[in-house]
Amino acid sequence: MEVHQFPCLSDNYAFLLHDPSTGCTAVVDTPEVAPIEAALREKGWKLTHILNTHWHGDHTGGNVELKREHACEIVGPARERKGADAIPGMDRAVSEDDVVKIGNIEARVIDVPGHTLGHVAYYFPAERKVFVGDALFALGCGRMFEGKATQMWNSVSKLMALPRETEVYCAHEYTLANAKFAMSVEPGNDALSARAKEVEEKRARGEWTVPTTIGLELETNPFCRPHSDEIRRNVGLVDADDVAVFKETRKRKDNF
Incomplete structure (x- = not known):
């Protein structure tokens, strides 16, 4: 899997995930359309999937426009407080241990509620990479806007249990x-x-300063x-x- 990272908004990152064997390409969250479109043009990749980690607007704001332009599939968390309506344009709702395929590359979904009630992470075990949205940051973690401390600690603990060499792609430069x-x-x-x-x-x-690793955190x-x-x-x-x-x-x- 090729990963192309680039900044959006004031301090967000977005990530293009590309399977060279099939040409399939996903973007993790959609903070801002213009940088995502520019990155796709730069790489010459066709957008086939959007992987949303949670419902906040700086993670889903480009969903509808990108789907209209690319006819891509939008995958997002099933358990947000507004249900399926929380993720604009969502085609597939996922939760713990669901498998998401980007071409021949597989991710396992990890439920990591706390920042929001339905927050998910996408873990690519063969690639040793995890895309965590706002659940975990380099030297930090997300605010508990919706969840409780026990819930958030359990979520952080799940991520901590991944192999130490796992690269952690978080969504902000904090x-x-x-x-x-x-x-x-x-x-x-x-x-x-x-x-x-x-x-x-x-x-x-x-x-x-992103990505980091589980071991470093x-x-x-x-x-x-x-x-x-x-x-x-x-x-x-x-x-x-x-x-x-x-x-x-x-x-x-x-x-x-």
Whole structure:
């Protein structure tokens, strides 16, 4: 599978996924039509699928126009709070363990609710890649707009259980701000300190910090690390369970 990543809107990324054996091409989420059309022209690819991760407008805003232009199939989450109507133009609703094929390339759907109630991720095991929308970020995770902390922690835990080498494609360039917060709750994490410096240097050069990997997030992302003694001390929950630490960490990020 070939992956072509490009920016949309102010801080979104979109991703074209291409199967060279069949010519099929999917875009993960549709933040903005013009950059997607430009990327398709640049690569010479024909759009056959849209894979939506959740219902927010900066992820589905281009669905209808792209479908009208390309007659592509729109795949999206089955369990959003508005049901099938949540995803504009959706042809197929998917949930946990459903298989989505882009030509000969297969993705397994993972339910990752919390940011929204129906949020899904698309995991390509043979390619060692996962497209997570706003469920997980480099050094962060999505706000809990609709779900509860237990739900969101379970979703993050599912992603954490993927092989460490799995590349994680998240939908926003939030890493610099996330790094500053992460350092506030776990400043003694040497791997995090090194990563924060690298992120600052990359962003100063205008470079992207996405994709990341599961292994890197396990070592440095505070939302993957509620077991950390240092994080527990800094959020005042030394003896609490992981869900409580995750919830308090997310609350502090919301107000950081």
